[in-house]
């Protein structure tokens with residue numbers, strides 16, 4: 496392809512028709528090439544996070560932005576997994592702080608509970624990425640309501656439903 500680097504190769508491979516945009520199932524295959532298997536719902540959330548032009552698919556530029564986020568998350572995971580292939584809940588807490596997310600206990604444990612499928616406190620890379628996608632989406636949405644940047648928002652019921660539906664994975 497004409498796009499340079501590993502992300503370009505991956506993008507061109509899934510965008511075999513050369514449309515310049517990849518869909519959620521295509522993105523899912525692209526991530527599977529890198530041994531990351533995600534449910535379509537998580538992949539759709541990734542697209543929502545980086546679909547800057549809101550057309551429902553990923554351009555190469557949007558894909559690069561997602562890729563940068565995933566690299567950062569994978570880097571933090573690698574630093575903390577210490578050859579075990581998973582993070583303990585304490586590690587996840589530390590990892591989220593390294594990524595700029597400082598959650599209190601109720602928020603942190605509720606998030607972990609909903610993504611730790613085995614319920615053994617062993618969070619694998621795909622689960623950790625899902626947690627990060629969720630927390631980042633929640634932050635983006637929160638920021639869009641927190642227009643005065645005071646760290647507080649007031650939501651009516653419809654806005655609350657809108658928020659939860661947008662962050663649900």
Ligand SMILES: [Ca+2]
Pocket residue numbers: 545546547548549550551552553554557
């Ligand atoms: Ca797009």
